[in-house]
Amino acid sequence: MLSIDNVSKSFMGVRALRGVSFVGAADEILGLIGPNGAGKSTLVNAISGVLKPDSGSIRLGDVDLTGRGPEFAARQGVGRTFQNLRLFPSLTVRQNVEVGLITCRRHRPEVARSIDIDALLDRFGLAADAGRPAGTLPYGQQRRLELARAEALGAKLLLLDEPAAGMNDYETAALADQLRAIRRRSRCALLVIDHDLHFIMSVCDRICVLDMGEVVAIGTPELIRANPKVAEIYLGAAEAAPHQKNIREERQWN
């Protein structure tokens, strides 16, 4: 279970996160949305240990991850993908996945025993390219490889920073299926950031909305869809006439 408690982070006086608190269930797909600059990536970086929060705590189950660094988070089972792809381009597809698996073997061998690298590559449609350098794959496959690498870590929590970026509708639908399948197989929690609201609404059990570094709303997709604050953040029209509300929602969700 992921527990974020009153986490704040500033960069040279700019407050990127302001007392963010929420709790995620152990096998939940939780969406994290918000306009640009809302603090989504900062929060993901804080959870994965890349950034140290100024205050507050981040726990995964009984383990305190706060400020312990990315290596520690990874060893505890926090896997992640990056907003801008960060594969190991000269290493082969298989070796990329092995990097995650090696860490899992060393620190959680009981989990690693259940991970079959060939089956994993097969599931992500990468088996035929296993010996190819990762940097030579097409973009869509590179995105899939990032996911496969994160799953090979035997993650308890997967942080996905804009996994649908640059994908077409067909690829996004396939990605949604893949995320559900990962949750089913690994029984892990997923925290998904994305700007594609259709994708987020369709795949997430709950959604957390951030704005200006604060949690504005958290709840099921239906609740979030009906939340006027959320519509306001996205459309910036708080005083819009009631008859315009439906138009706003149409534009936003359809």
Place this chain on the structure above:
Amino acid sequence: MSVTTQTRSAQKTLAPWMRSLVGGLVTALPVILIGIVILLFAPAYLVRVAFAAYVNLLIVLGLQIFMGNSMVANLGQGAFVGIGAYSVAILATPVAMKKLSIPDAPFGLADIVLHPALAAGAGLGITGLIAALTGLVIARLSGEAATIVTFSLMMVVHSIFIQWTDLFKGAQAFFGIPQVVGLATAIGAATLATIIARLFKDSASGLHLRASAESLLAARAFGVDVFRLRLLAWILGAVICASGGILYAFFMGTINARAFHFELVMTTLAMLILGGMRTVSGAVFGCIALALLLEAIRSVESGIAVAGFQLPPLLGLSGLAMGAIIVLGMTFRPRGIFVRLELDELLWRLFARRQPRAITEGKPI
């Protein structure tokens, strides 16, 4: 099942470490064969030249282990070669000789002598210890900072060799070291170092270290302990460089601090760049290619007769050639001859590609 799949299966039937061992042996095969030919047929002069080349190969392999896997530049290898060489010189030289060369050596070192094997072990241990201490700083650095610090390390160690005359004889030659090794030992050591370098590269630690060279942030986010692995590679590389120095001292019988300075650093670096620093095969073949080329140039350098016409000596030609090789190599083939795949991997691919053609042609496989 296609033959390509069969080939892959054949590769997979071997345990990963066994595949690396076989790969290391395949890479070392030219090293062994060339050595045997020289041992059997070459004159004494060529044996001496070949020995120097094998020492260089050990140093290049030591460089490859750290630099090739971490992609952090290292110009400090000369320091560890020197430490290895001087350790055995001080510890294994007979007392009678030391009374002449370093009578005022501190810590009673002028009065003790160790068996060459023990001295070699001590030399490797001392190098490992110094590498561990310096590695605590270097393993935290990247880019220009690492390059400057490794270069400074070589300068500091060289200054100590030159200035601490009571122990290292300063700029004078340290003589009287027992000459207890021959080319066969160097061939064995180079083969072993090639296998060690390959096993390390293909190990879980090697893969993690290579991943950190590609994306430091992603590697850390996947649990890679970059500091520990760089330190490990630094120590292992230093010890292999030192083994080159130890063999050099035990073969030559005389050493001088100048032998472990700029020229050695540039030569071995050029060998690694030429061959391709990311692969062990690159280290081996870069060393072979440059050793042959430099020897050919040296023969021209001293003045040769072409069609009855005597060319004058062209002193400094080898240095010029080395600079040209580095510049041309970095310009036209910056990643070297063996860019990503090792020799055995290239051979496997060639084999796998040819097999399906054999089926279509109806040839037995």
